[in-house]
Amino acid sequence: MIKIIAGGKKNAGWVAEACAEYEKRLRKPFDVSWNFMSEEKLDKYLAEWPFSGREYVICCDERGENISSPEFSAKLEKAFGVGQEVVILIGGAYGFSDTVREKADFVWSFSRLVYPHGIARVVCIEQIYRASQILSGGPYHHE
Known part of the structure; x- marks a missing residue:
C-alpha cells in the first residue's frame, strides 16, 4: 500500500480524473490511498512526525534528488521487500x-x-x- 498525504485543497475535476485513471490500473502493493489536509493541518501533523520507522517516507520537494523512473521503482521494490508501507508527502504552496x-x-x-x-x-x-x-515487466515503460 502506498499512502499519499497531500497538502492543499482536494483535487480539481481534471486532476481527480487523471489520478483515477492511473489508480484503477494499480494492483497491490501499488494500490494507493489519498489523505488531503490543509497546509496548516499538514504542517502540524508532520511537526509531530507520526511515522514509526515501519514506513518508507518519501518527501516530494524540488530541492530533492532527481532520479529516473527505474530508480524510483527500485526504491519502492526495496521498501515493499522489507515490509514497509510507502508514504509519499506532497507539500502545500510553501513546501516542507x-x-x-x-x-x-x-x-x-x-x-x-x-x-x-x-x-x-x-x-x-x-x-x-x-x-x-517496470517491476512487472509490463509494456508501459520503454527504455
Missing part, C-alpha cells in the same frame, strides 16, 4: 521545512521545475503506475 526533509527517508524531486499541486499529484501517481509496470 528543513526538519521534514531531513527526517524523510528520501527527498524526491520530479525536476528542478516547481509544479502546481494538481500537476504534482498527477505526476506522482503516474510514476507509481510506471514503477508497477
